[in-house]
Amino acid sequence: MTTLTSAARRRRPLSRPRPLNWGRIAAWAALVVAILVTVGPFLWMLRTALSNNHALATQSSNLLPADFTWGAFARVFGLQSQAEAQAEGGSGASISFWQYLLNSLIVSTMITVSQVFFSSLAAYAFARLRWRGRDKVFAVFLGTLLVPTIFTALPNFLLIKNLGLLNTYLGIALPSMLMTPFAVFFLRQFFLGMSREVEEAAMLDGARHGRIFFQVVLPNAVAPLATLCLLTFIAAWNDYFWPLLVGNAPAVRVLTVGLGVFKSQSPQGAPDWSGLMAATLVSALPILLLFIAFGKKIVNSIGFSGIK
Amino acid sequence: MTTTSVGAPKPTRHTADSEGPRRSVRRRSLGDLRVALIFVAPALLGFVLFYLVPTIRGIYLSFTDYSILGNPIWVGVKNYVKIFQDKLFWNAMGVTLEYVLLNIAFQTVIAVGLALLMYHVAKSTLIRGILLMPYLVANVIVALLWFWMLDYQIGIVNQVLQWMGMPRVAFFGNEFWAIPTVAFVNVWRHMGYTALLIFAGLQAIPGHLYEVANLDGASRWQTFWKITMPLLRPVLLLVMVVTITGSFQIFDTVAVTTQGGPINASRVIQYYIYERAFSQQDFGYGSALSVILFVILAVVAFLQMKFLRGNENDLD
Numbered sequence: 001m002t003t004l005t006s007a008a009r010r011r012r013p014l015s016r017p018r019p020l021n022w023g024r025i026a027a028w029a030a031l032v033v034a035i036l037v038t039v040g041p042f043l044w045m046l047r048t049a050l051s052n053n054h055a056l057a058t059q060s061s062n063l064l065p066a067d068f069t070w071g072a073f074a075r076v077f078g079l080q081s082q083a084e085a086q087a088e089g090g091s092g093a094s095i096s097f098w099q100y101l102l103n104s105l106i107v108s109t110m111i112t113v114s115q116v117f118f119s120s121l122a123a124y125a126f127a128r129l130r131w132r133g134r135d136k137v138f139a140v141f142l143g144t145l146l147v148p149t150i151f152t153a154l155p156n157f158l159l160i161k162n163l164g165l166l167n168t169y170l171g172i173a174l175p176s177m178l179m180t181p182f183a184v185f186f187l188r189q190f191f192l193g194m195s196r197e198v199e200e201a202a203m204l205d206g207a208r209h210g211r212i213f214f215q216v217v218l219p220n221a222v223a224p225l226a227t228l229c230l231l232t233f234i235a236a237w238n239d240y241f242w243p244l245l246v247g248n249a250p251a252v253r254v255l256t257v258g259l260g261v262f263k264s265q266s267p268q269g270a271p272d273w274s275g276l277m278a279a280t281l282v283s284a285l286p287i288l289l290l291f292i293a294f295g296k297k298i299v300n301s302i303g304f305s306g307i308k
Numbered sequence: 309m310t311t312t313s314v315g316a317p318k319p320t321r322h323t324a325d326s327e328g329p330r331r332s333v334r335r336r337s338l339g340d341l342r343v344a345l346i347f348v349a350p351a352l353l354g355f356v357l358f359y360l361v362p363t364i365r366g367i368y369l370s371f372t373d374y375s376i377l378g379n380p381i382w383v384g385v386k387n388y389v390k391i392f393q394d395k396l397f398w399n400a401m402g403v404t405l406e407y408v409l410l411n412i413a414f415q416t417v418i419a420v421g422l423a424l425l426m427y428h429v430a431k432s433t434l435i436r437g438i439l440l441m442p443y444l445v446a447n448v449i450v451a452l453l454w455f456w457m458l459d460y461q462i463g464i465v466n467q468v469l470q471w472m473g474m475p476r477v478a479f480f481g482n483e484f485w486a487i488p489t490v491a492f493v494n495v496w497r498h499m500g501y502t503a504l505l506i507f508a509g510l511q512a513i514p515g516h517l518y519e520v521a522n523l524d525g526a527s528r529w530q531t532f533w534k535i536t537m538p539l540l541r542p543v544l545l546l547v548m549v550v551t552i553t554g555s556f557q558i559f560d561t562v563a564v565t566t567q568g569g570p571i572n573a574s575r576v577i578q579y580y581i582y583e584r585a586f587s588q589q590d591f592g593y594g595s596a597l598s599v600i601l602f603v604i605l606a607v608v609a610f611l612q613m614k615f616l617r618g619n620e621n622d623l624d
Binding site for chain 1: 340345348425428433454456462586598609
């Protein structure tokens with residue numbers, strides 16, 4: 001490779017400028033199309049959210065917001081009176097995304113903090129401790145990845161109901177708080193790759209596993225723990241099916257469930273598109289902000305978690 | 309599974325008991341079990357409470373008549389017999405299968421293409437990040453966004469179609485288009501993620517293989533089919549397993565857009581189970597349906613592993 005390219009480099013100044021490489025142009029064109037197809041809908045979401053719902057129909061192909069207004073956002077946060085909302089094409093039904101935003105934040109944080117912590121404990125036992133049956137237990141843990149969500153969802157719904165936890169934050173969060181196979185797997189992989197030297201030195205000094213875990217292993221695993229926290233938080237934030245089953249009451253409704261309700265309240269004939277897009281934007285924004293801040297971490301984690 | 313003994317060659321029981329250093333080694337391995345139990349306890353509790361017991365309970369419920377009120381009544385295989393005569397079940401299976409096939413075909417082809425672009429044309433993390441964006445946003449959000457963009461009356465896509473002189477399409481409201489549309493929405497959300505998985509696989513292929521192929525005068529087309537694709541097999545298999553198991557469980561998109569309609573055109577299996585169990589309170593029937601879904605997924609995963617030899621790698 002090196003010899004080839006250096007030879008080519010030496011030859012290039014002598015020859016004429018390279019003819020257009022059509023393959024390469026086509027490849028770039030395909031990439032640009034892919035990016036436009038990806039980003040375009042998000043811009044359209046923003047454009048719609050900033051439009052007056054009544055004006056959407058008449059200016060449907062104008063690329064700028066139709067009769068620019070913040071009204072849709074005010075409507076979504078319950079800041080418009082019923083008359084104002086209806087004047088701008090809303091349904092007038094009371095809806096408060098502040099509450100949903102708060103609920104999503106509480107539930108996702110509960111799940112993230114406790115799932116990552118308990119999973120890291122288990123991952124340490126699978127990666128570092130020697131005990132009979134370890135690999136078998138781990139295989140069984142991993143096997144649960146194949147169990148479809150709906151299969152456990154029905155009995156889990158009954159369990160949460162019997163515990164009296166329907167329509168509580170704990171009821172929504174509990175099944176994901178103690179472990180997920182993915183989190184255990186992800187951290188175990190990382191712990192296996194960590195150098196044992198420091199841990200062994202600490203062990204020789206007579207430190208117990210508890211101390212080694214908290215004072216040596218966790219501080220050295222800040223990066224993967226942060227990545228896992230991000231992935232867990234995003235997954236919890238985006239979940240729809242389970243919160244729909246156990247948390248449909250307005251007081252605990254998370255954003256995804258709230259969006260479904262908002263959509264179904266919208267009149268069939270003339271839906272409140274700007275309100276709906278403002279609501280989706282509000283729901284997506286925290287994740288998009290996280291992504292802008294930590295995008296590289298998330299992108300790089302995909303190869304790791306998926307393949308190795 | 310190496311269990312014990314770092315420095316002690318084959319300690320027999322009585323010597324281990326009588327000799328100091330060896331005994332300490334043995335004690336440590338026993339001690340590990342005790343410590344391990346403490347470390348694993350919360351996760352194990354979660355596993356037993358929310359995976360193991362529900363699995364057993366789900367199978368049990370599938371043999372009962374149970375509306376959430378009252379107690380489950382054992383009815384044997386009645387639910388399963390009913391399912392095999394249930395037109396809506398077969399409809400749901402057909403619709404789900406159509407969705408799965410469309411999803412795999414388009415998603416895999418597009419993702420391989422995107423991965424090659426990421427690998428050969430633009431290696432920037434920014435571009436990969438942009439393409440990953442839809443995947444990070446909730447299904448519900450993506451579904452509503454496209455529900456608006458594909459609206460029959462004033463959706464932008466139909467505006468463009470009309471502008472190009474083509475007829476408008478009722479994407480979500482037409483029996484023929486409902487499932488392809490749902491599949492399209494999900495391909496849009498997942499293509500960047502899948503491409504990233506494949507991209508990681510491409511990076512793992514040793515560069516010298518391409519150099520040799522180059523020297524032997526292989527064309528790009530040949531290199532792609534003779535080197536890239538075979539070596540991508542484990543990754544592609546993983547992607548397929550993830551895509552197929554995921555697609556069989558399509559719910560969110562359908563729930564917030566078509567709700568199974570028009571008529572039964574998009575009543576996919578998980579949505580059907582949801583309706584039976586929660587709208588009609590028929591938990592026994594719903595459980596039996598989900599046992600069937602579980603079995604199908606297990607068989608599919610097993611077949612893929614067996615016939616595509618996913619756990620082997622041509623590099624080893």
